[in-house]
Amino acid sequence: MKFKKLVGIEPLELIPSANKKLESFAETLILHEDQPSTAEEIVKRIGDADGVLVSHRSTIGKDIFGTMSKYQIHWDVLLPLFSGKR
Structure with missing residues (x-):
């Protein structure tokens, strides 16, 4: 799978490679x-990114999720994390 637009919203502190x-x-x-x-x-x-990268510093809560279309949110990945069932 290749994203059209992938955005890191903050410093990810990844190595150059x-x-x-x-x-x-x-x-x-x-x-x-x-x-x-x-x-x-x-x-x-x-914005219109179809992929978002975050680090441990930011919190993406209801105020942000509420502005996004459902097709942008991978609930199948997020719900287990929120419920503690990884």
Whole structure:
């Protein structure tokens, strides 16, 4: 599977070879090097991306999920994480 647009919303602190490998998974790769300061900024960074990368620093809660179309959210991956059933 290849993403049309893959966005890292914050510094991911990956090694250079990992960043290079990410390029093979997307037609367009955007990796932000600064921390978003608001939920609105996170939403803006995600934009029309069909793939989003986050680190342990940001929280993506209802305020952000509520702005996204359901087709963008992989509930089959997220629900087990929220319920503690990994």
